[in-house]
Amino acid sequence: AERTGELTLLSYNVAGLPEVLSGSEPETNMPLIGPLLNDYDLVLLQETWKTPDPNPLAPLRVYHEELESRVDFEHRSESAPLPMGSDPTRPEAILADGLNQFSRFPFDDVVRQRWEGCFGGADTSQGGAGDCLSQKGFMVTTTTLADGVEVDVYDLHAEAGSTAEDQSLQADDFDQLAAFIEQHSEGRPVLLAGDTNLHTDEAPDPDHPEGDGDAAIWARFLERTGLTDVCAVVGCDDPGAIDKAAFRSDAGVTLEPQGHRFETDVFVRDDGADLSDHHALAVPFTWSAPALG
Structure with a gap:
């Protein structure tokens, strides 16, 4: 008999930049987010960094340890160390990629792979979104759902900003990621989620360097990798949202999304305020695989 199981994936940009830079209030919110993550099976986070000890950011800090101390997951990624300007290939980078599972x-x-390009440092006068201040990119793990049932799980945070330079780099990011998936995950099932920074429901900007806008970048990426946007299968209230999830069955492992829901009533404070400037995306999946032996 074939083997089956289920899991709920959560992708969440938790806005964990130092309080003065964050679009949110992580000092208050991160301790509240932590326990809520325990209701899910596979959690992919963006914008969460671990404060080094000793802390060169002081008096500022970041907050991943506030999540780690409040979750009961046995399996956790090791946060990438903060470069703090020490990486000669990206001297402006203070923060690491902010990705954790x-x-x-x-x-x-x-x-962990950094995007090859970035635009915008501390000086935002050129309109950049400060992407070069971190080692933004993607992370992949080989995750074992059951004996011999492996899935490659990708967590990503793409270039932000709306300048022509940013938009050209967004196209480059997804080309880079597609090339990586083609090689690293050839013939393997894939779960992918994260903050794409692609507004796929907006009309293309006539000045867009790709000529065809965010929707085309995403469509080209899906076509190249054989991935399917969850919204194409289950229907979504907000298919154009930048927080996306996609999947691919392969190697006898069938993945099937059962829903797509922004957890707008879960990740909120008692006063009704959202715990981040993004909504957490929950996607329940079923999986099936051939019997062992």
């Missing part, structure tokens, strides 16, 4: 399932082979 909490999981009920064991995972290994963690690979």
Whole structure:
């Protein structure tokens, strides 16, 4: 008999920049977010960094340890160390990629890749969104759902900003990611989620360097990788939202999304305020795989 199971994926940009830079109030919110993550099986986070000890950011700090101390996941990624300007290939970068995974399932082979390009440092006069201040990119793990049932799980945070330079780099990011998936995950099932910064429901900007806008960048990426946007299968209230999830069945492992929901009533404070400037995206999946032996 084939083996089956289910899991709920959560992708959440938790806005964990230092309080003065964050679009949110992480000092208050991160301790509240932590326990709420325990209701999910596979949690992919963006914008969460671990405060080094000793802390060179002082008096500022970041907050991943506030989440880590409040979740009960056995399996957790090791946060990438903060470069603090020490990386000669990106001297402006203070922060690492901000990507982390909490999981009920064991995972290994963690690979982190920085986007090859970025635009915008501390000086935002050129209109950039400060992307070069971090090592933004994507992370992949080999996650084991059951004996011999492996899925490559991707967490990503793409270039932000709306300048022509940013938009050209967004296209480059997804080309880079597609090339990586083609090689690293050839013939393997994939779950992918994160903050794409692609507004796929907006009319193309006539000045867009790709000529065809965010929707075309995403469509080209899906076509190249054989991934399917969850919204194409289950229908979504907000298919154009920048926080997206996609999947691919392969190697005898069938993945099937059962829904797509922004958890707008879960990740809120008692006063009704959102805990981040993004909504958390929950996607329940079922999986099936051939019997062992």
